[in-house]
Amino acid sequence: MKGADGHLKLIDFGLSHMNLTHQSRMSDVVGTPYYVAPEVLKGKYGTKCDMWSLGVLFYIMLSGYLPFTGEVANEVYEKVLKGTY
Numbered sequence: 001m002k003g004a005d006g007h008l009k010l011i012d013f014g015l016s017h018m019n020l021t022h023q024s025r026m027s028d029v030v031g032t033p034y035y036v037a038p039e040v041l042k043g044k045y046g047t048k049c050d051m052w053s054l055g056v057l058f059y060i061m062l063s064g065y066l067p068f069t070g071e072v073a074n075e076v077y078e079k080v081l082k083g084t085y
Helices: 038-042 049-063 073-082
Strands: none
Touching (some): 038 049
């Protein structure tokens, strides 16, 4: 990023799912550990989990830090489930 007018790009929509009814539930635990919503880890989630991930992005943009960290994915998952940031 050069200067204050840098551009933000959201990428990697490989796990995207078209949910036209907004009623179907997904159950596979997938995604990047740092951005995953608690509902995803619990195995029953819908479109609201995307708002969680967006909130994580905003947190990072405002603070410059990840809200949930760990040496391995399970440490991150534990913190996400407990809300320990």
